[in-house]
Amino acid sequence: MPRSFDMATEYEGSVEQVHDALRDEQYWLARLADSGADHASLDSIHVTSDGGIEVATTQVLRVDRLPAVVTQFHHGDLEIRRVESWTGLIEGKADATVSGAIPGAPVSLSGSALLTPSDLRAHLSFRATVEVRIPLVGGKVENFIGHQLVDLLIAEQQFTTRWIAENG
Secondary structure, eight states, X not given: OOEEEEEEEEESSOXXXXXXXXXXXXXXXXXXXXXXXXXXXXXXXXXXXXXXEEEEEEEEEOGGGSOHHHHTTOOSOEEEEEEEEEOOOBTTBEXXXXXXXXXXXXXXXXXXXXXXXXXXXXXXXXEEEEEEOOTTTXXXXXXXXXXXXXXXHHHHHHHHHHHHHHHO
């Protein structure tokens, strides 16, 4: 049974600054290089006519770095494909859909994000739904992934805040 996780974070930058970063190919290349993955690629990036952005990435973690809860059910390196589609700014806000998949594994992730102003900062709220279709232990793996998503959100927020300070 799928599990949903609600998360939020604040950026040390405005909605416009965060959105501009998301629309910058160099931001994505640097973010992927900083991700901690053994291999990461920016598969596609497209700025839409409404000022939004569509990004597809792939990140690979070598099998020797994976926790036991993962290696019990997935053999070999773990390839994670992710797609983010952000709208252009509408009344100072942007929203996104996010999907993730691990080819060859019974795992899926879908989510939605909303970037809104909060004082002089940008606030990101994110709701993710994780489904692991493995009888009896799927829920345990879903919880593990949910906790990893929180860590990922924090790491990406910290990276984006540094990026804006250095490039914005």
